[in-house]
Amino acid sequence: MTMSRMPRSVLTVAAALIAAAGVFAAPADASPSPAGTGAPVLHFHADGSTSVEGVIESGRPVQIDFDPARLSKCRGTDEYGDSWGISVQYRIDGGQVRVYPVTARVTADGTDTTVRSLGILQLRPDTRHLQMWFVGEDRTGCHEEDTDHGANYQFDINQPPVLARATYQADWSETLTGSLRQGGALVIDYDPARLPQCRTTYRGYPAWQIDAFYRFDGGPVRSTPVNQGAEAIPIRIDVPANAQQIETWFTIGVPYPPTGCSAYDSDYGKNYTFSID
Incomplete structure (x- = not known):
């Protein structure tokens, strides 16, 4: 190209x-x-x-x-x-x-x-x-x-039940609403204003991406984007039937063309942790 x-x-x-x-x-x-x-x-x-x-x-x-x-x-x-x-x-x-x-x-x-x-x-x-x-x-x-x-x-579109929603707001507050249960689901609603760095464009289009990282009970780390272009997109995470807690954190970067710019939102390295009933 x-x-x-x-x-x-x-x-x-x-x-x-x-x-x-x-x-x-x-x-x-x-x-x-x-x-x-x-x-x-x-x-x-x-x-x-x-x-x-x-x-x-x-x-x-x-x-x-x-x-x-x-x-x-x-x-x-x-x-x-x-x-x-x-x-x-x-x-x-x-x-x-x-x-x-x-x-x-x-x-x-x-x-x-x-x-x-x-x-x-x-x-x-x-x-x-x-x-x-x-x-x-x-x-x-x-x-x-x-x-x-x-x-x-x-x-x-099928509508599986969503029992809890974690909202990460621009003022750096976090709220959990609903019931976070084993075998249920959690919606992650992340405001991109929390990570204003690395807002590069490529040929007029947003080239940056914010990823949500999460893991249950210290297990394997998974990730998924929470934006599509400049638009924030809430995501749904299924909760395993035996999970006790979930950790989340977020990064912003520029996948293509790579610039090396990145930033983290991880509660100062502690990660955002929610208990699961």
């Missing part, structure tokens, strides 16, 4: 979004594999059919696997190679339209190639409905859409 090529291709926007949000492209001749991620996948196949792998739940990420063959009209090229891209446009619970790339541009031997990639959408804990459609464009001005014949693609 060459920064001087930015103005020439709609794929630059997609690539910048992918870099900022941590989505990685699959090889050009391969279908992206979600194996081991644990996240459900919405498949949009080349023959026009759709399928759902796994269960779409509120508070969880969902992956979008779109075959570019469904939108094959806009395939512009320039002296560097492919200059086209496809994005998903979506609404959560009828809210504002958001855009996310489902293709990426890779450069090899001086030639740009558009490849299929997984789009990853983080659903809020209270999400009930997901609506989406797809747009293909190239630098010639070509525009085409896949909208399920104008109805858009509609998905209802």
